[in-house]
Amino acid sequence: MSAPYPVIASIVEGHGEERALQGLLHRLVPHLVPGAYAEIQRPFRVPRDRMLRRDVLESALTIVTTRMPSPTGIVVLLDADDDCAVQVAQRIRSHAEATHAHLPVVAVAAVREFEAWFLAGAAGLAGKAGLPEDLAPPPEPESIRGAKEWLSRRMPRGSTYQETAHQPSFATLFDLDAARAAAPSFDKFCRDVRFLLTGKREG
Template sequence: MSVRITIASIVEGYGEVTALPVLLRRITQDCGIWDAKIPEPHRIPRGKLIAQGGVENAVLQASRQVTGPGGVLVLFDADDDCPADYGPALLKRAQTARNDKEISVVLANREFEAWFLAAAASLAGHRGLADPLQPPSNPESIRDAKGWLTHQKIDGTSYKETIDQAPLAAVFDMAQARRNAASFDKFWRDVERLIR
């Protein structure tokens, strides 16, 4: 009998609480793992998470859910920080809390929704978005990806992360997002590492 893989997670936004499990299930299933345990993410505001002791305490809490293979994933928006600079420093802090667990820290370059922009063509017609839908030339350079999505809606509604993020996470083309968004490619590779 095999032991189920668990991916515990920590996020900053309310939308990611529902969207991240959808995305993790898609990736684990793409990797041939159909029964991964993906508990509801721990939501911790960014200021509290990056404060001294914040990511460490969050990882301690989340790691209690990982009793066998798997690990802890910390995901939040880079905003104006450089993911390549900021991420490794947070990972080092997180690893001091539980060096016996696999831990990953991923910063979505600018914001989670930049990953949707990287695969915008695959979202055409979904959640009130225009059809066809052309992606921006450099999706991770857009500071307000949520606003970009709102401007592409033709149904008169605004993009709302708590309503739209999980359904879009269920349908966007992940291969296209990997090609067009380096932070999504890193996210994918980190999840793959946690489940291997």
């Protein structure tokens, strides 16, 4: 069964992203393409070390493509950690093209970690979850190793950033435009999502 609108499936690595990505995509669709609608399916989780294996990724892609309504595109999202984000994304995309070339699959590796995008759009988090009202993003947020710790240090004494607790809510709050400007991997993510919505590449 096919739907008369885009249907986006996703594969993620962590429990936090499993809950956060769906909300983020719901925000992004009308932000990137005003007036657009897309069905955002629940993310399918595969641990990072297994996701990088071609056979495991193939199995995960097969699972999400059998959902109804049938996805019109798939996002694969993971953290780059200490690896090159471009190379990680290329590896995922190469594996996907080898087994599921019939369906648009985009791969994005967040430089360092997903939370680097929160740092880039930190102004939208100001005053939330005990964070300072004047919270400002650090310079070059994707260069910071330990974005979770950066957030924890700015929370009230005794509080720490908890991925599964904070990631879903922060994904609905951080400043999208500021994050695109300061975090190239988030900009790539936005361009890839727009491609899944329109079938056209920016530029």
